[in-house]
Amino acid sequence: xxxxxxxxxxRYPMGSAAFPxxxxxxxxxxxxxxxAFLLDEAERWVEVGRNVLAxxxxxxxxxxxxxxxxxxxxxxxxxxxxxxxxxxADVVNMAVAxxxxxxxxxxxxxxxxxxxxxxxxxxxxxQSSGAVAxxxxxxxxxxxxxxxxxxxxxxxxxxxxxxxxRRKGHIDGLKIAICGDIxxxxxxxxxxxxLATMGAEVRVAGPATLVPLEVESYxxxxxxxxxxxxxxxxxxxxxxxQNERMAGGYIPSAREFHALYGxxxxxxxxxxxxxxxxxxxxxxxxxxxDSAIADDPLRSAITEQVEMGVAVRMACLDVLxxxxxxxxxxx
Amino acid sequence: MTMxxxxxxxxxxxxxxxxxGAVLIQDGVITDVGAINPPSECETIDAGAKLLAPxxxxxxxxxxxxxxxxxxxxxxxxxxxxxxxxxxxxxxxERSAKAGKPDLWIHPLAAATQGLAGHELAEIGLMQxxxxxxxxxxxxxxxxxxxxxxxxxxxxxxxxxxxxxxxxEGLTRGAVATDGEMAMRLGLPAAPACAEAMAVAxxxxxxxxxxxPIHFRQITTTAxxxxxxxxxxxxxxxxxxxTPAHLLLSDIALGEWRTFARLSPPLRQxxxxxxxxxxxxxxxxxxxxxxxxxxxxxxxxxxxxxxxxGMAGAGTLLTLGLGLVRDGTISMARLFTLLAGxxxxxxxxxxxALNVGREADLILIDPDTPWQIDAQAMxxxxxxxxxxxxxVQGRAIGVWKGGTRVA
Numbered sequence: 001x002x003x004x005x006x007x008x009x010x011r012y013p014m015g016s017a018a019f020p021x022x023x024x025x026x027x028x029x030x031x032x033x034x035x036a037f038l039l040d041e042a043e044r045w046v047e048v049g050r051n052v053l054a055x056x057x058x059x060x061x062x063x064x065x066x067x068x069x070x071x072x073x074x075x076x077x078x079x080x081x082x083x084x085x086x087x088x089a090d091v092v093n094m095a096v097a098x099x100x101x102x103x104x105x106x107x108x109x110x111x112x113x114x115x116x117x118x119x120x121x122x123x124x125x126x127q128s129s130g131a132v133a134x135x136x137x138x139x140x141x142x143x144x145x146x147x148x149x150x151x152x153x154x155x156x157x158x159x160x161x162x163x164x165x166r167r168k169g170h171i172d173g174l175k176i177a178i179c180g181d182i183x184x185x186x187x188x189x190x191x192x193x194x195l196a197t198m199g200a201e202v203r204v205a206g207p208a209t210l211v212p213l214e215v216e217s218y219x220x221x222x223x224x225x226x227x228x229x230x231x232x233x234x235x236x237x238x239x240x241x242q243n244e245r246m247a248g249g250y251i252p253s254a255r256e257f258h259a260l261y262g263x264x265x266x267x268x269x270x271x272x273x274x275x276x277x278x279x280x281x282x283x284x285x286x287x288x289x290d291s292a293i294a295d296d297p298l299r300s301a302i303t304e305q306v307e308m309g310v311a312v313r314m315a316c317l318d319v320l321x322x323x324x325x326x327x328x329x330x331x
Numbered sequence: 332m333t334m335x336x337x338x339x340x341x342x343x344x345x346x347x348x349x350x351x352g353a354v355l356i357q358d359g360v361i362t363d364v365g366a367i368n369p370p371s372e373c374e375t376i377d378a379g380a381k382l383l384a385p386x387x388x389x390x391x392x393x394x395x396x397x398x399x400x401x402x403x404x405x406x407x408x409x410x411x412x413x414x415x416x417x418x419x420x421x422x423x424x425e426r427s428a429k430a431g432k433p434d435l436w437i438h439p440l441a442a443a444t445q446g447l448a449g450h451e452l453a454e455i456g457l458m459q460x461x462x463x464x465x466x467x468x469x470x471x472x473x474x475x476x477x478x479x480x481x482x483x484x485x486x487x488x489x490x491x492x493x494x495x496x497x498x499x500e501g502l503t504r505g506a507v508a509t510d511g512e513m514a515m516r517l518g519l520p521a522a523p524a525c526a527e528a529m530a531v532a533x534x535x536x537x538x539x540x541x542x543x544p545i546h547f548r549q550i551t552t553t554a555x556x557x558x559x560x561x562x563x564x565x566x567x568x569x570x571x572x573x574t575p576a577h578l579l580l581s582d583i584a585l586g587e588w589r590t591f592a593r594l595s596p597p598l599r600q601x602x603x604x605x606x607x608x609x610x611x612x613x614x615x616x617x618x619x620x621x622x623x624x625x626x627x628x629x630x631x632x633x634x635x636x637x638x639x640x641g642m643a644g645a646g647t648l649l650t651l652g653l654g655l656v657r658d659g660t661i662s663m664a665r666l667f668t669l670l671a672g673x674x675x676x677x678x679x680x681x682x683x684a685l686n687v688g689r690e691a692d693l694i695l696i697d698p699d700t701p702w703q704i705d706a707q708a709m710x711x712x713x714x715x716x717x718x719x720x721x722x723v724q725g726r727a728i729g730v731w732k733g734g735t736r737v738a
Binding site for chain 1: 510511512514515516517518519520587588632633634635636637
């Protein structure tokens with residue numbers, strides 16, 4: 001940790017004032033010290049996770065965690081499940097296939113039902129922006145947003161910030177390029193907000209159809225040539241190109257996207273020599289990123305991101321349930 | 332013969348500040364108005380110097396919501412053809428027209444195309460014979476310019492105005508908000524505001540070649556107001572309308588994904604709202620309407636993009652309009668030209684003004700009564716108002732339809 005980050009970390013207040021929020025619905029509106037606090041909390045769970053003999057804590061022992069995923073997910077669901085279990089919580093996964101959920105009162109009804117089951121924390125993913133906030137309004141326990149529509153994916157933003165901070169020692173002042181489909185990406189939004197809050201210089205790049213002009217309201221610089229964004233960057237973060245965008249609506253083809261916007265060795269050479277390569281996964285190898293780069297252990301932090309994901313989610317679950325667990329200074 | 336006089340009222344009439352006077356009504360028709368002495372034998376109501384105005388004629392409502400209309404001082408409403416069922420058949424027009432009588436007159440708008448699908452013309456002429464007084468494309472526009480050209484020509488030939496929704500479908504498909512920082516931050520699919528001006532430009536070109544009258548039901552953007560202003564200067568038969576929501580709210584109101592603020596067209600950015608106020612003041616806008624579309628929780632207690640667009644506006648149209656007068660945006664006389672005079676002209680009905688020979692559709696207004704808009708306690712079928720909690724002033728305290736008191 002650099003001195004500037006150490007001082008930022010020491011600046012957050014004691015007890016619940018360090019993170020005075022009931023839910024984690026997004027990184028928008030969070031103070032830099034609140035994000036720093038969550039990252040610091042996550043650090044110790046990284047150590048617990050690496051302990052071969054005992055990965056488990058009993059912090060959330062006896063509490064019920066419900067993962068309600070209204071949209072398909074493999075890694076985020078798994079990550080939250082492992083995070084809950086390592087904290088000793090009873091974890092229940094509720095995968096609701098989209099087809100079986102009728103729109104309408106069902107979403108609110110589901111929220112009321114989960115609430116009636118006395119969940120102690122609920123993790124929600126939903127395909128509609130704002131859906132998680134809608135549910136959070138109806139339940140008595142903390143709600144964690146695991147991705148809502150195009151809006152936000154705050155734990156992804158936090159795990160990316162943690163990965164960068166561990167590799168680079170700090171976040172402030174770093175030049176971070178976020179590349180690909182910005183328009184339809186909740187990961188991009190959470191990262192633009194989170195990284196800018198932590199003092200990074202955020203650049204976004206991609207085909208003009210996928211990079212809205214409004215990114216400038218996040219104090220991000222907008223580029224339509226990926227080379228301009230990568231030039232001199234400390235971190236190059238590639239986003240997943242969703243299959244439905246490849247069919248000619250927003251870009252002509254996956255092949256053309258790869259040729260113009262894919263991360264290859266030549267383009268990466270424009271970044272700083274020690275630039276970090278990141279991707280939230282799952283990757284389309286040969287579309288947004290070349291395999292050789294994704295698999296280069298010196299440059300790629302992609303597997304580390306997955307590891308940090310568990311730690312960050314443990315930290316969020318721990319912090320958000322402290323009030324109901326009666327933790328000193330939080331109750 | 333029944334005779335009624337409403338005396339000691341401040342009369343809201345064209346091109347003048349309200350002046351104290353009286354209205355004499357015989358058999359449901361205004362027979363004298365102004366500084367008159369009513370005959371001694373007739374029933375007299377002392378208005379206590381409150382405002383007496385023509386009943387509101389609300390162009391483009393989606394439900395026949397008697398309680399809300401009467402609360403809001405609305406005596407006639409032009410019903411959108413969206414249904415269900417879609418009003419594309421003379422029998423349905425006839426039935427809808429009877430739904431409110433006698434104390435509320437519904438003027439059903441004929442669906443422009445069969446099933447409002449935008450392809451084949453509906454039986455506009457037969458619907459006109461059944462009572463339709465204008466044609467409407469419904470919630471959506473007609474994307475095929477060829478269909479639109481034939482529709483305008485055909486309806487115009489019958490002397491009917493075509494009422495259109497103006498959004499270019501290619502740009503707005505799937506969108507639930509207007510492009511801008513708000514939509515970006517909320518993660519909502521959005522369309523550029525120019526989608527409206529593009530649709531207006533196309534239709535104005537078609538009006539130019541057909542000479543057919545058109546009414547743009549809701550115009551909300553700077554560029555579209557400029558086009559309409561120019562078209563009027565050229566003498567084209569063009570009018571346009573707006574709702575209080577688009578005059579008083581911007582897309583900031585979408586914050587926290589408030590589905591009551593999900594409207595079609597969507598709430599715009601502040602610069603467009605300012606342009607709308609200017610267009611209201613300079614006469615570019617002809618009609619102020621509620622867009623009344625009561626929606627229950629099953630349509631609104633949803634994530635923003637999944638919720639249905641629309642607002643319950645009938646109960647708040649008058650009071651929000653009075654606010655525009657109080658703010659100095661428009662005069663009282665102009666407010667009722669927007670709410671009653673111009674809508675009457677558009678529909679060709681003998682109402683909408685305090686003139687001799689007009690139907691006695693009247694509202695008595697206390698312009699000062701303070702009250703608070705409350706989504707939980709609306710007289711409408713549903714409380715989906717984007718103005719929930721707003722303190723307002725002024726409301727209707729008496730409503731007469733054809734000389735008979737109905738509220």
